[in-house]
Amino acid sequence: MKIIRKESIFNYVNVILLSLLSIATVVPLIHIVAKSLSSETYLLAKEIWLWPKGFNLASYEYVLSYKQFYISFWNSMIITVVGTAISMAVTTLAAFALSRKNFPSKRGFMLFFVITMFFSGGLIPTYLVVKQLELLNTLWSIMLPMALAPFNLILIRNYFLSLPEALEESAIMDGASNLRVLAWIYLPLSIPTIATIAMFYAVGYWNSFFQAMMYITDRSLMPLQVFLMQIVTNSKTGDMTTGGVLSELTPESTTAAAIICVVFPILCVYPFIQKYFVKGVMLGAVKG
Amino acid sequence: MHFRKTVAISISLVLCFLAISGCSTSKEAGQNGSEKTAATSEGGEEAKALKDLKITRLYHGVMEQFKGSDTMNNNKIINKLRENSGFNIQYESLPNENPSQKISIVFASGDVPDLIMVAGKSDYFKLAKQGALEPLDDLIANEIPNLSTMATNESLDALRYDGKLYAIPYRNALKVSNGLIARADILKELNLNTPTTIEEFYLTMKTIKEKKNITPLTMATSSAGSFFDGFFPFAAAFGVSTPTVVKDGELKFSWIQPEYKEFITTLKKWFDEGLLDPEFAVNKDSKDKLINGTAVFNTLYFSSGIDVDKALQEKKDGGSVQFIAPPVGINGQSGIQDASISTQYIVIPKQAKNKLGAAQYLNFLYKQETDILLNYGIKDEDYTEANGEYTQSKEQSDKIAWRSMYGLGDTDFGIDARLKAKNLLPYYEPQLAFKKSREETNYAPSIEAFDSKFPELRNFAEENAMKFIMGKRDLSEFDKFTKEFDAKGGKAAIDAVNEWYTQK
Numbered sequence: 001m002k003i004i005r006k007e008s009i010f011n012y013v014n015v016i017l018l019s020l021l022s023i024a025t026v027v028p029l030i031h032i033v034a035k036s037l038s039s040e041t042y043l044l045a046k047e048i049w050l051w052p053k054g055f056n057l058a059s060y061e062y063v064l065s066y067k068q069f070y071i072s073f074w075n076s077m078i079i080t081v082v083g084t085a086i087s088m089a090v091t092t093l094a095a096f097a098l099s100r101k102n103f104p105s106k107r108g109f110m111l112f113f114v115i116t117m118f119f120s121g122g123l124i125p126t127y128l129v130v131k132q133l134e135l136l137n138t139l140w141s142i143m144l145p146m147a148l149a150p151f152n153l154i155l156i157r158n159y160f161l162s163l164p165e166a167l168e169e170s171a172i173m174d175g176a177s178n179l180r181v182l183a184w185i186y187l188p189l190s191i192p193t194i195a196t197i198a199m200f201y202a203v204g205y206w207n208s209f210f211q212a213m214m215y216i217t218d219r220s221l222m223p224l225q226v227f228l229m230q231i232v233t234n235s236k237t238g239d240m241t242t243g244g245v246l247s248e249l250t251p252e253s254t255t256a257a258a259i260i261c262v263v264f265p266i267l268c269v270y271p272f273i274q275k276y277f278v279k280g281v282m283l284g285a286v287k288g
Numbered sequence: 289m290h291f292r293k294t295v296a297i298s299i300s301l302v303l304c305f306l307a308i309s310g311c312s313t314s315k316e317a318g319q320n321g322s323e324k325t326a327a328t329s330e331g332g333e334e335a336k337a338l339k340d341l342k343i344t345r346l347y348h349g350v351m352e353q354f355k356g357s358d359t360m361n362n363n364k365i366i367n368k369l370r371e372n373s374g375f376n377i378q379y380e381s382l383p384n385e386n387p388s389q390k391i392s393i394v395f396a397s398g399d400v401p402d403l404i405m406v407a408g409k410s411d412y413f414k415l416a417k418q419g420a421l422e423p424l425d426d427l428i429a430n431e432i433p434n435l436s437t438m439a440t441n442e443s444l445d446a447l448r449y450d451g452k453l454y455a456i457p458y459r460n461a462l463k464v465s466n467g468l469i470a471r472a473d474i475l476k477e478l479n480l481n482t483p484t485t486i487e488e489f490y491l492t493m494k495t496i497k498e499k500k501n502i503t504p505l506t507m508a509t510s511s512a513g514s515f516f517d518g519f520f521p522f523a524a525a526f527g528v529s530t531p532t533v534v535k536d537g538e539l540k541f542s543w544i545q546p547e548y549k550e551f552i553t554t555l556k557k558w559f560d561e562g563l564l565d566p567e568f569a570v571n572k573d574s575k576d577k578l579i580n581g582t583a584v585f586n587t588l589y590f591s592s593g594i595d596v597d598k599a600l601q602e603k604k605d606g607g608s609v610q611f612i613a614p615p616v617g618i619n620g621q622s623g624i625q626d627a628s629i630s631t632q633y634i635v636i637p638k639q640a641k642n643k644l645g646a647a648q649y650l651n652f653l654y655k656q657e658t659d660i661l662l663n664y665g666i667k668d669e670d671y672t673e674a675n676g677e678y679t680q681s682k683e684q685s686d687k688i689a690w691r692s693m694y695g696l697g698d699t700d701f702g703i704d705a706r707l708k709a710k711n712l713l714p715y716y717e718p719q720l721a722f723k724k725s726r727e728e729t730n731y732a733p734s735i736e737a738f739d740s741k742f743p744e745l746r747n748f749a750e751e752n753a754m755k756f757i758m759g760k761r762d763l764s765e766f767d768k769f770t771k772e773f774d775a776k777g778g779k780a781a782i783d784a785v786n787e788w789y790t791q792k
Contacts, residue, residue, distance in 0.1 A: 040595075040598075041599040044575050044576060044595060044599045045576045066352060066353075066355070124393060124396050127397055128397060131397050213390070214390070214393065217344065219359070219381060229383075230351075230384045233384045234347075234349045234352070234384060250349065250352070
């Protein structure tokens, strides 16, 4: 096939732009990796860019010797696994119900969900609700208040709507219940969607930070992101502060190592789910 | 039928899993949760209820250093504190970033600890005004006699609101913060003496510039307030290092005084002659220039000295740094920042369940034995003592590196012990002898018109000072600048402060 001139220009521009974009995302990561493997001396002298100098693993040893790292890691694992399970259960069930043609007042329910996308209860009222439910200082305070993201609900619902009705009809004729229709027909057909949404939820839970900061004061329940934030901010303050307590600064290489340790696990999940992503991003784009 | 069964079984399995994971997480809450229940089940009566004491403190970097089976609420030091004080204490930490947001939420929810730390005068007075805090005068008189060693009457009086005291300042035993540091080896290499006056300082820099072709003085003043912190030792030579100065029995803003113009003029001269780092206003950190030998003088926090020295040693080019005396001005003035002012406060919330216990625990913390425990650990395990001499190795100290987080105020004894353990005394002690400039408003009560305007005024003055130095604004406009400053609220602010100062 002959590529017309305009198209080839487009291709060049495309390749250049996308390369720049990917460099812009990868370089900071490499920079942090280089920092984490370098000796603190070269960091203080600002000599590190993309290649480590004074190569050593001391900062990783240091991070991995933090007891809080393991506690937080375990907490984040629980939040991510349990939270994603709850969220997926709640979201698919709601989406299935809302995609039924014969479900009365589904518009009303939908409105109910959509409103929360634009209005929230505000910080202190939400805090009071969490407190009254006795969820403060439990991991549930991170998983339950945000269990359902309306946007994800809409995505799944739209996907369900796009599936041919005939499939459901035939199943019902064979005597299937609603639950069976969902479990045996809808879910298997929407694996890319489910995988993508589960990924969204999982990444969200892994990165959950604000709720943890608000609702959890017990350090044995602190998730990884809060731990990381404390290490990072702790390495930046101090130098020029006055009127404070004797500062205990975290060395910059340790901070970098901590960042890598926190990002790495969730990064490992991506390759396994990637194949669903391409299909997943189109979900809801074309309605049947 | 078969399908229904599978669904029912799988749903119940999922629910079981969720319930189990839920339970295990709350158990993961650890000693904290279980201890609490243990304590409450032990003592059902009212007298015992007072034994439970919850303390929420500001973040402290050492909290990250727990290792092995030690946690914040379960280690030998806190167990010893429990044993000695008789209180079942539980410590919690505020987040490192934006603790005041968390504090307002804690107070708004009504679920308050018995003791809580607050950062900053304005946050404290806000809470006092709201009536969220317990007045402490009676509690101090009856329960905290040991406070007299931890707070002066002057520092307590500065915290009075409507005549009542609601907070105890977190005693800061550090007397030195930022100081003027020099690459001692470069001065030696060029046969230069450490400059003592501002004129000598200029000549020394000129010689360095000629012989080595580097900009001798660097600074990092890109963040708000760091201009004044950084150039403090030089402004002190002109008598205008602190935000306000006393003139004719009144307080005046330093930044609009004629002496300040002289100070700016001097810096501008240094800048124009290439003696001052042209990037000083955008630098975020300037240690690298000392390490690389592209600068000789800098202002640094005292504990950064050891970092620079370590880096220089590793580079093996024989470099070393030393904190030097701030240069003396024409009128004999000089000084470095006075670090002894505390900006952290300990308060007892009005709704606290165990106010009496909180006061008694503070008194316990301020006892000498407790101070030894908090700074050295347990005798014969973490340190040895003979004839008043305390001996502790670095390993012993590092094992309980987190111990200082339990104190609610530092003593000179304690700070010395910790500085010694960290090998920081050589960077700290020499600076004790240098003059410290006193800022009067640090001892003022909350003055709304001044406190609320201060950051804005400081930033305005700072921005203009940098513009003058870099020639972005002509120095002939200094008078215009002072008028702008007054119009921006400088006049109103200083008048409000003087109402307090002149009647003191």
